[in-house]
Amino acid sequence: MELPRPRRDIELTLRVNGAERPLTLDARTTLLDALRDHLHLTGTKKGCELGQCGACTVLRDGRRIKACLTLAAMQAGAEIVTIEGLAADGALHPVQAAFVEHDGLQCGYCTPGQIMSAVALLREGRTGSDDEIREFMSGNLCRCGAYTNIVAAIRQAADRAA
């Protein structure tokens, strides 16, 4: 099989929150910029663009990834879920509700990434202890320092899901 000719402009379809989104993008466009600037899904936050803060965490095929560390072109065909795709029929996802209930946020900027990470964490089954939650949530920085409440929110969501 020959290699398709490499192109600087890429036509692709992203599957985001269950919808097909055809796009023509500069090959350099990160998944994060595609979501924010092209699809206007600004719930996914840009904090560092270097994979060092976790604010851009989204789910790809059910697993958490950092949207700034991948090109949009590499995600053609993958199922992407962002914070906007979490609430069903206007009702908050249990993790979202737990974050509000436990005040697991302050400025709110890291919050969508924390929540997407937490949703994946529950699926990964990494909620055996508070220490395990802390370790496996350490890819998401929170400069306001809401960690204590984030752990409490995740603990509640895990207990209720059990």
Added chain:
Amino acid sequence: MSGSIGRPVSRVDGPAKVTGAARYAAEFAPVDVLHVALVGSTVPKGRIAALDTRAAQKAAGVRAVITHLNAPRLPYRPFDERPEVDPSVGEPLRVFQGPEVRFSGQPIAAVVADTLAQARHAAALVGVTYAAQAATTTFEGGRRRAPKAGGGETRRGAAVQALGNAAVTVDAVYVHPREHHNAMEPHATVALWEGERLTLWDKTQWVNNDAVEIAHVFGLPDDHVRVICPYVGGAFGSGLRTWPHVTIAALAARLVGRPVRVELTRRELYTSVGFRPHTEQRVALGARRDGRLTALIHEATAQTSAYEEHTEETLSPARVTYACPNVLTRYRLVEMDVNTPTHMRAPGVATGLFALECAMDELAVALDMDPLELRLANYAERNEEDDLPWSSKELRACYRMGAERFGWSRRAPAPRSMRAGAWLVGYGMATALYPAYRSEASASATVFADGTASVRSAASDMGPGTYTAMTQVAADVLELPLDRVRFELGDTALPKAPVHGGSITMASVGTAVQAACEAVRAKLGAANGRSYAEALREHGVDRMEATAHVEPGDESKRFSSWAFGALFAEVRVDVDLGIVRVPRIVGAYDVGRVVNPTTARSQCLGGMVGGLGMALLEQADWDPRFGRVMNANFAEYLVPVNADIGELQVLFAPGDDRRFNPLGAKGLAEIGLCGVAPAIANAVYHATGRRLRTLPITLEAVLV
């Protein structure tokens, strides 16, 4: 009163934030918005000798390359009185007005292009030749001088003589590095011109001042600039001033005739929005054998830039925290070729307390006295510096509550005497305090026939919960359920508010909201027993609005108002590997009336996390050869992660300071950072027997 004040109400903006609906500055996208990338200087001092923008101009998608060679001369109208957030001495950096380079990372060109990727690539193509000049890039190499703004020295009694005569003395130097706010949201500005009117969606802690400053830069009437900022993704002081990138956004939008967005990269943030200055402090304490302080000398030397004089309140704790007849403080500056430092959470006070509270711990050791007993022996019954009574002070209660919850009585006095398995265990404590300020503020309140109300002030909410607390205050005065009241902020179209900094928002805007709500009730006539719908019907209107402007009274002439706290930390140290962990922190606070225990607790928890970072992790790795912060990212500039945080407990002493303001709240946010680092440093001493006086306390200092 429906009595929501004092109740743990959930954040009213929580649902917007957890669903991604809350929009931050960079997320406002006017039609046809273009993208701006900046070119930063790579030398710390000199002149731009030559610029080659040809490749950048030819790059795909580029609309403009703006430099000092083609930028219009901007009016930069002088201020009659400078905004309080700007240094009073020096001149703010001007944008593209000349070839001078004052620090590495200074914006020297901007590229406007269709996409962010195009703009950034073209920015990398701009060729710059510098005529570099010898730069002052070391703290040691800079000239030490008194602040030109004055206030460099204060004296109470005769501290030098008293120190010489003291039975017991300690005298040591404490150092903390340049630290960065590193809020999660990068600073960003979206600019849109409509004729001579400019709208800015900007990340700022003070929309009103942002508008005024940009109006001055462009020579516009103040009311021609509107600034909108409904959400601030953290700032901690980085959003107090109006930084050059805001001007760049407005300038670029003007030149290309289209709206533009400037979004700083994480690396650019290290040179664009200020930082906590590297500071070296000497504290000398003299005491009687019974622990009573007889002399306190506190000297601080902090870095500032060569073009502006940033000073902070590093020495105010020395003057007020303890009873002491002889106090000398001396503040000095070192000018360096760096961007201007700025206020960062609990500016000066947190760092001054680090030195003072570590020195108190050293004195306790020298006296063979319990550190908490030493604090109690020197309890300040009034503000001795200003010779005023406190408007309220529940610090004794904080000490008691905190010590009890922490289990301070279990502390074995000798260093290295407590263990948990292979770990050395240390207990440390420190006092916290932060001045309570209040400023003039305005708010408006409107009630509608459907029984809802809308309350507004151009305030800000960078995370403490302004939206929520103001909604509570309004709901209580209006006697409405919380969900019938909507509070709007972050827009210069709303009644004017003071800066969202210094923990003044609750005391200032809260009081204005209270007054506006009382005013609208008064306008309607006492609503006792009548619904607003009935009252409005009687007035023949469908809504009623009132605006209130409130100013502080003479309370600050009669009383001294401060928030207080007592911090207790446990550390565990693996001396073989140099690892320090903090399994527990307990903080007990007197912040006056607590409007919302949930968000108030969150503020203090966050302060503990920030304080842990300050104690153990944070520092800019500064290379003086380049005048650059080398670890300008989130991988090597370390802020705490979730796994660093153990059990944090927050207690509030009962309080209600009506002498300070009608709401009784003293403000909190800054106080949360205070006292944490010294409590941890003192615990490290207790665990290891090693007194480490330089922050952060990293592995190499602990390894023995």
Added chain:
Amino acid sequence: MVPFAYAAAASAPAAIRHVAQRRDAEFIAGGTDMLQLLQDGVRSPSELIDINRLPMTAIEVGPKGARLGALARMADVADDPRIRAEFPMVAEALLASASPQVRNMASIGGNLLQRTRCLYFRDVATPCNRRAPGTGCPALDGENRLNAILGGSVHCIATYPGDLAVALVALDADVHIDGTRGERTIPVERLHRVPGDAPHLETVLEPGDLITAVTIPAGAAARRSHYLKVRDRASFEFALASAAVGLEVDGGTIRAARVAVGGVATVPWRLRHVEEALVGRPLSADVIHEAARTSSDGAEPRGRNAFKVALLPRTVERALRTVGGLA
């Protein structure tokens, strides 16, 4: 980011031919380091060839050892119960790497090729012999807390940043490479080059070379193994020092020992002299102490990284005591 062209490869030979022929064409797999290098302007490829669709994700474990497809994700290898049982140090090294999100993205092959975190390498406004040959090495006398005390030269002291490769080197793992001249296999230990006078040549890979798999021999020392990572933060940080150690103990005597270290050297660094000091000796705290104390022999500290000279032997000793049941 420079403009580049992108294509997703469906077959390895075509991708290899293409990248070998095109100047500045590169493979991209997980992308977690590549995107950082692109954003920081450290790398400027003309083309990126996405290899994620190539069938190289399998994780196979048999009696002789494990074969990790180069495109297996770090998280999948770390979570594989067979890897956790047979090669604990590999699973632990992976779990100590980066963050859960990055581990879901990053590939095994790409992780081996992760570039240094040297502060000067990552800031294009400063000189760096590794990034821009001949410009100089500011780290020698600069902010070098993270830099190497072993394996450096007067041209470069950049630390190899990864964790996995340290464990693989300890276990005598091989890396399988497909290239224009066919397939070949080399020890992971020979993949990376010490900087010498050519720090920009980081590996022995040639243009177009594609890592296809890693194989790890099984054994008693692999089964009884441990990876210890010392850093400032409790998580999500590169190593200041790390040790991958394994012991085969029979009747109280150490029959085989594996010791490799990270965070301190320019390449994943095997400490054979420490292993030799252990083999044939009784398993005891004293024996471990005596062997581990030589871990920094030959170290050349330069300023801020001097603490690693003391830290490294303690890290090795702690890891050995842990795996020896003497912690």
